[in-house]
Amino acid sequence: MTEPIRLEDKQRAFAELRSIKAGFAAKGWFPATSGNLSVRVGGFDPESFTFAITSSGKDKSVETPEDFLLVNEKGLPTEATALKPSAETLIHSEIYRLTGAGAIFHVHTVFNNIVSELYWSKGHIPVDGVELIKGFNIWEEDAHIEIPILPNYAEIPRIAALVEGALQPKIPGIVLRKHGIYAWGANSFEAKRHLEAFEYLFEYVYRWNLLNPSSK
Numbered sequence: 658m659t660e661p662i663r664l665e666d667k668q669r670a671f672a673e674l675r676s677i678k679a680g681f682a683a684k685g686w687f688p689a690t691s692g693n694l695s696v697r698v699g700g701f702d703p704e705s706f707t708f709a710i711t712s713s714g715k716d717k718s719v720e721t722p723e724d725f726l727l728v729n730e731k732g733l734p735t736e737a738t739a740l741k742p743s744a745e746t747l748i749h750s751e752i753y754r755l756t757g758a759g760a761i762f763h764v765h766t767v768f769n770n771i772v773s774e775l776y777w778s779k780g781h782i783p784v785d786g787v788e789l790i791k792g793f794n795i796w797e798e799d800a801h802i803e804i805p806i807l808p809n810y811a812e813i814p815r816i817a818a819l820v821e822g823a824l825q826p827k828i829p830g831i832v833l834r835k836h837g838i839y840a841w842g843a844n845s846f847e848a849k850r851h852l853e854a855f856e857y858l859f860e861y862v863y864r865w866n867l868l869n870p871s872s873k
């Protein structure tokens with residue numbers, strides 16, 4: 658039996674999401690209502706857990722009392738609400754189930770879209786020796802990493818079904834082709850650091866390719 662979520666845990670999760678949402682909005686990371694954010698709230702059992710997630714279709718650069726709701730591991734609201742969870746909730750559920758993460762953030766940016774297309778045929782975005790790889794806690798000198806890319810199917814369950822096969826043990830993120838990045842971490846602080854590192858690396862890869870068109 659799953660323990661009911663305590664009001665203070667729910668409020669803490671919503672406050673955390675509110676602050677992350679405002680910070681990402683200030684960076685312009687939620688164009689045209691895109692993006693979604695979640696944090697795990699309770700029930701750390703991989704088979705039954707609860708997380709707070711952004712409601713679907715909202716302007717995420719605006720703060721309202723209807724921005725977040727709680728859902729279970731199947732992505733269904735755990736409390737009576739008129740709010741709809743993010744259309745991409747099932748991807749969050751699958752990432753929580755497989756990684757035990759504490760927070761997952763998804764944004765659409767021009768850089769993540771372009772590099773996903775640039776490296777689509779390889780199935781991953783390679784990055785070599787850039788210092789910010791250390792943002793993933795990879796401290797090896799001249800580290801080489803490969804960030805997985807999944808197809809952007811219209812049906813979210815089809816994408817969710819591919820997450821397990823795409824996960825790279827040291828890489829806390831997955832890119833959807835010409836769609837956006839999912840980055841996660843043990844908590845919001847770590848998931849934010851990971852997302853910022855990914856976005857820095859995507860911009861680096863994009864600019865490197867512009868300057869060195871034959872290097873790919």
Ligand SMILES: CSCCC(=O)C(=O)COP(=O)(O)O
Nearest residue numbers: 690691692693713714743744
């Ligand atoms: C106009 S954004 C298209 C849907 C999407 O990719 C996204 O990230 C936002 O969907 P949500 O249901 O979470 O608002």
Ligand SMILES: [Zn+2]
Nearest residue numbers: 691692745837
């Ligand atoms: Zn999206």
